[in-house]
Amino acid sequence: MSGDNELAFIGLGGMGGGMALCLRAAGFPLVVYNRTAAKSVPLAEAGARVAASIGDAGRDASIVLLSLSDEAAVEQVLFGELAGRLRPGALVVDTSTVSPAYSADASERLAKVGARRLEACVIGNPPMARAGQLRIFTAGGSEEADEARGVLEALGQEIVHVGPAGSACALKLSFNLILGNQIAALAEAAQLAVSAGVDRDLFFTAVAKSGFSSPALAFRAELMRTRRYEPPAFRSTLMEKDLRLAVSGAAAHDLELPVTAGVAERFGAAIRAGDGDKDAAAIAELRASVH
Secondary structure, X not given: OOOOOOEEXXXXXXXXXXXXXXXXXXXXXXXXEOOOHHXXXXXXXXXXXXXXXXXXXXXXXXXXXEOOOOHHHHHHHHHHHHOOOOOOOOEEEEOOOOOHHHHHHHHHHHHOOOOEEEEEEEEOOHHHHHHOOEEEEEEOOHHHHHHHHHHHHHHEEEEEEEEOOOHHHHHHHHHHHHHHHHHHHHHHHHHHHHHOOOOHHHHHHHHHOOOOOOHHHHHHHHHHHHOOOOOOOXXXXXXXXXXXXXXXXXXXXXXXXXXXXXXXXXXXXXHHHHHOOOEHHHHHHOOOOOO
């Protein structure tokens, strides 16, 4: 049975599934939906109600959380399935990473059908999502941010309201730009060192202990060292998507991001090589030949 205080969670991938399990562990009544039904099983076992459809999931919820892969998925779910089926005044908390322009437009369009949207960009990986250790940046109305705060505090160790719709997405894409460029640079550095005869394990161990390291870089160095790219913490397809969003968003402001554009091409090559569903660290297996 659904209730007035029930939350809905749509999109149970690595991050979404972790966040939904975290909310159940915190005691929130939850209804969930995922296109691939098998991903709903752990939530059902944790006591969540599994909806038969997206519309069923969102119909009675006061807050609907989304964790979707890209703008096309958000468009289909939010405006193809949910809009018109949400209860009046329902709040959609969208944790998907989309372009700032799309986010602002989606918020305006949803308001026209009597619902509200809060952008809530999350920083972290699936284990951090499950443990409630994310950093969360919100954007949109301050009233909506306050309304969602109790839910978001269960998911994150830090909640920061950035500003109007689109601004949290801009910040998230900026973060992923740094991460993607770092991962690509680490992969190239490894290839350079190994090509000169340096032991591969020694290289990655040394980098992880160096002053150049960071928690994110050390994490990817270990994935590259052991060649364990599945299950992914951040899929290559999503990294490529976010880097291209950063490049196109910059172009709209007459700004070039040549380094990031080149790295996006490298991730595109990794996807074409069959590594799209592996962690972004799998770019280390992509070799470039000299022409």
